Structure formats: structure tokens, C-alpha cells
Amino acid sequence: MTAWRVITAERRMLYSPIGLRLVDDFTGLAPVGAVRAFLDRQTAAGWETTNIKAVRTPSDALTYPGLGRSASAAVQPPMHCRIRIEADLYRPDYLLTSDAIAFDVFPYDDATPPAVVATLPQNVFLLPTPAYGFADHVRVLRGQVTDAVSRPVANVEIMFGATERAASDERGRFALSLRWPALTGAIQIDASDHRTGRTGQINVNLPADLVGAHVIVIS
Numbered sequence: 296m297t298a299w300r301v302i303t304a305e306r307r308m309l310y311s312p313i314g315l316r317l318v319d320d321f322t323g324l325a326p327v328g329a330v331r332a333f334l335d336r337q338t339a340a341g342w343e344t345t346n347i348k349a350v351r352t353p354s355d356a357l358t359y360p361g362l363g364r365s366a367s368a369a370v371q372p373p374m375h376c377r378i379r380i381e382a383d384l385y386r387p388d389y390l391l392t393s394d395a396i397a398f399d400v401f402p403y404d405d406a407t408p409p410a411v412v413a414t415l416p417q418n419v420f421l422l423p424t425p426a427y428g429f430a431d432h433v434r435v436l437r438g439q440v441t442d443a444v445s446r447p448v449a450n451v452e453i454m455f456g457a458t459e460r461a462a463s464d465e466r467g468r469f470a471l472s473l474r475w476p477a478l479t480g481a482i483q484i485d486a487s488d489h490r491t492g493r494t495g496q497i498n499v500n501l502p503a504d505l506v507g508a509h510v511i512v513i514s
Contacts, residue, residue, distance in 0.1 A: 311358035314416030337375040356416040371402035385421035438509035
């Protein structure tokens with residue numbers, strides 16, 4: 296009978312300190328179009344963009360296997376990193392409150408696992424932008440968010456109740472799907488800048504106000 300023995304020198308451990316599952320907020324499915332992930336690390340001079348590429352798993356999660364791996368984990372300090380997501384058709388929902396997803400990278404080697412092991416990916420919901428290809432039958436309210444002196448405001452959450460939401464882009468523009476309101480009548484649309492606490496709202500009449508662009512002023 297053959298007895299197998301593990302050769303320690305040939306065993307290689309890989310961990311990813313973070314996993315991100317990207318979700319189209321409109322469909323609940325994987326996103327469409329180009330999506331790019333950028334990994335930055337914090338240095339004494341500030342954030343530095345690396346050339347480390349994310350690896351997409353069969354379950355469609357973005358991971359960084361090998362990040363934090365060291366020849367000797369005991370002599371390496373943890374790193375502070377962040378991930379930025381850019382997409383042609385979306386704005387990630389973390390932009391409503393912060394510039395990136397920050398996390399710590401703990402060193403490890405083949406004998407010592409990282410101090411904290413990520414076990415499940417976290418969802419990153421991607422909110423459709425005005426460039427998103429909504430189906431023809433979907434009602435969409437389009438417009439722009441500005442401040443009191445007509446300057447566009449990015450990363451503002453635009454909502455109809457708790458069922459529909461969008462985010463303004465760098466030019467303040469938004470496209471809010473309206474699947475759940477009644478076919479006719481007046482509804483209220485709310486806007487909230489979670490970074491500054493500013494808010495605004497407009498009332499629109501369906502279906503007439505689906506034509507043209509609407510301005511929401513926040514203050």
C-alpha cells in the first residue's frame with residue numbers, strides 16, 4: 296500500500312484579504328459593460344496606486360490572492376489598502392459616503408495565516424448612470440442635482456421611497472428607474488448628499504414629467 300507524505304516545502308498558501316461581489320442594483324445580477332478595479336496602498340506620502348490586478352473567481356467575486364504574502368510574516372507590518380471601482384454604466388454605491396473601500400492587509404506565509412481571514416465576499420451595488428441601457432418599457436426619470444448656486448453635485452443618492460434609487464455622476468446627472476409607482480399621479484423624489492447632510496426633493500407628475508430633464512436643488 297502506498298503511503299503519501301506532504302512535502303512542506305512544496306505547499307503554498309494563498310489568501311485574499313478581501314472579496315467583492317459586484318451587483319447591478321437595477322437587476323440584482325452581475326453588471327454589464329466594462330468594470331475596472333484599482334488597488335491603492337497607503338504610504339507616508341498618501342495613497343499610491345499599485346499595478347496589482349484583481350482576480351475574478353468563478354462565483355464572479357473580485358479577489359486579490361497573494362496580497363499580503365511574505366517570506367516571513369512575523370517581520371512584516373500590516374498594510375492599509377483601498378479599492379476603487381470604475382464602470383462605464385454605473386456608479387458604485389460606496390461613493391455615496393466615501394471615495395473607496397478601505398481594508399487592512401495582514402501578512403502571512405505558508406506556516407502562518409493572516410491575523411484576519413476574509414471568509415465571504417461583500418456586495419458592492421452598482422447604481423445605473425444615464426448611460427445605462429434601460430429597456431424601452433422601463434420608466435426613467437432623468438435630471439441633474441445642483442447646489443443653491445447651480446453647481447452640479449456628484450454622488451448624491453436620488454430615491455423614490457425605499458424601492459428605487461440612483462446616484463448623480465460628476466456632472467450631477469442621474470437616471471432614476473420608476474418601476475413601482477402608479478402609472479399616473481404625483482410622486483415625490485428625494486435627494487440626499489450623505490457626505491454633507493444636504494437634501495432636496497421635487498414632485499413629479501406621471502407620466503407627463505418623464506419627458507425632459509429635472510433639476511433637484513440640495514441645500
